[in-house]
Amino acid sequence: MRELATEPSPSTSGVLDPPKTEAGTGNAATPRKRDRKRWGLTVVGSVVALVFLAPYLIMLSGAFKSRQEILKVPPEYLPGDWKFDNFVNMWGTPETPLPDNLLSTVVISLGGTLLALLAALPAAYYTARHSFRLKLPFMLLVLITQMLQPTVLASGLFREFVSLEINDTWLAMILVNAAFNLSFAVWIMHSFFATVPKEIEEAAWLDGCSRGQSMRRIMLPLVWPGIVTAIIFTFIACWNEFAASLILLPTDTNQPLTVALTRFIGQYESAWQYVFAISIIGILPVVALFAMIEKHLVSGLTAGGVK
Amino acid sequence: MATVTFDGASRYYAGTERPAVDQLNLEVEDGEFLVLVGPSGCGKSTTLRMLAGLEGVDEGAIRIGEREVTDLPPKDRDIAMVFQNYALYPHMTVADNIGFHLKIKKVPKAERAERVLEAAKLLDLEQYLDRKPAKLSGGQRQRVAMGRAIVRSPQVFCMDEPLSNLDAKLRVQTRTQIASLQRRLGVTTIYVTHDQTEAMTMGDRVAVLKDGLLQQCDTPIGLFGKPKNLFVAGFIGSPAMNLIPATINGEGAVIGGQSIDLTPAQRSALTGSNVVVGIRPEGWILKPAGEGISATVEVVEELGSDQFLYCSTSAPQLATDDDAGEEAAAPPPITVRAPGMSAFQRGEKVGLVPQPGAVHLFDADSGERLPD
Secondary structure, eight states: OHHHHHTHHHHHTTTSHHHHHHHHHHHHHHHHHHHHHHHHHHHHHHHHHHHHHHHHHHHHHHHTSOHHHHTOSSOOSSOSSOOTTHHHHGGGOSSOOHHHHHHHHHHHHHHHHHHHHHHHHHHHHHHHHOOOTTHHHHHHHHHHGGGSOHHHHHHHHHHHHHHHTOTTSHHHHHHHHHHHHHHHHHHHHHHHHHHSOHHHHHHHHHTTOOHHHHIIIIIHHHHHHHHHHHHHHHHHHHHHOOHHHHHHOOSGGGOOHHHHHHTTBOSSOBOHHHHHHHHHHHHHHHHHHHHHHHHHHHHHHHHHHHO | OOOEEEEEEEEOOTTOSSOSEEEEEEEEOTTOEEEEEOSTTSSHHHHHHHHHTSSOOSEEEEEETTEEOTTOOGGGSOEEEEOTTOOOOTTSOHHHHHHHHHHHTTOOHHHHHHHHHHHHHHTTOGGGTTSOGGGSOHHHHHHHHHHHHHTTOOSEEEEESTTTTSOHHHHHHHHHHHHHHHHHHTOEEEEEESOHHHHHHHOSEEEEEETTEEEEEEOHHHHHHSOSBHHHHHHSSSSOOEEEEEEEETTEEEETTEEEEOOHHHHHHOSSSEEEEEEOGGGEEEEETTSSEEEEEEEEEEOSSEEEEEEEESSOOOOOGGGTTSOOSSOOOEEEEEETTOOOOTTOEEEEEEOTTOEEEEETTTOBBOOO
């Protein structure tokens, strides 16, 4: 960088001598300062990343240790004996039917996300496009559901599901998860629909589109980042949901991974190696999903505000 | 291509007593270029949106040709519209934008491509067909919006202030392009603008609206030469017509000591003893001080080809609604057109005499034009 900065000085020498030397030193200092700043940011970033990653690294290392090694004092960073079969054995432990639990998590998450989206999409479109009396109170009411914790609602929900005869079923948890995440989905998609000028949709109608066609061909592609954002956040919330499942799903084959995980932590002994291994299986889809849509998500979150 | 008929069409917005469009009766001929013009809030855009089906019709009917379209959804009306903000589909290329209607109508791909290319050639857009709207300039976007309309060969074009987002120079250029394109295609066109110059230069006929009511619909020359009432007289023409209140004295109307004769027809049409005399800036003869209405030049506006003198006189102009809010101390000056590069100076005393035949007379109470 410094070489680059001094290069032009011979060509201009003799024309503007005093300013040239000043400019020369200035040019040389700027890249050095910039370099130093970049290094500083890298170091700070690495430290912050390490702080956040440390629990995951311990989890990863623990998943490959034996039970004895995990409880060893002082602990070791890496497993002495890599126990890869933790990932095989955990599926057949007496504590919980893990394959059923995984299936349960997948079904409840997919079902909850789909239902939340199907309900939120029309609501978001309507509230963004039409003004009606009590629109603001309605939107705030939607938001208020966010304030109610699952633990507050659980006993009421339990009684309701008993009377509906869907107690202890996936359907009940799909309904609960969809309801919990509806308000976020409505609000985020509402803001995206609101950024699309009304005239674009009107142009589509005049171009011969029915309402459905203009929705499918024009509106949905334009609010796609918002939909993706809603899908991801809802899916992750459903995947991680714990409290309501713990209360509403007593049967072990119906329980999701989050609840199943707790069965490995006993009063007298805990199978930490399985807890770690299951946790890794549990977070993999979420991490993969995030990695896949990261670009969409960032552009989505900014597009909503800027346009 | 078809005629367009508004038959007593009205539109009420919720929460307002006065209709946005009030009992509009208007007949647009086949292939005609009709301009709707008026100040903001006069109902011109609502009228256009009613025709396009984007706004409901609360009373009356709208017909395209013989077909009643009052209750048809926009997609079944065979109307193409150019919006003020163009409303291009941001996620589609220029070619897809232009060809979208054809795609919806399931026109075969080859024919579609051909028609899109044809429209693009007409509008000089061939090299931009693969671009997205975000990568185009304002003028290019405007042309894409035009392309989207003309590729369809619809029965009616609706244009809602399509030039208002362009800069002044491009606006004048595009104005002529749109007008000549419309004549070439021969598609019935309804064009909304608030700019009276646009209205006068583009339209076969111009409909002037105010407060949801049609004031006058005539050719540009008709509007300019025989404005039907005080509003049209003040709205059409730039600079605006001088409107001077006068009292009837014997055979004529007196302004600033000058008497203007009234015809018997005019006298019998009068409802009161007051009239308003309208004289356009070019309708004055400039005389030396002492002759005609005595005036003092307050401001000289030199345009090169013309010169406009703003004069204070003993016969002040009618205060218009627009001026009501301002400090009403000084009455609006009288505008006089002089040849370009004339030697008039600020503060100079001149005499003003109305040209024979350049005088418009209006009833001061009703605001209606008195018969000639």
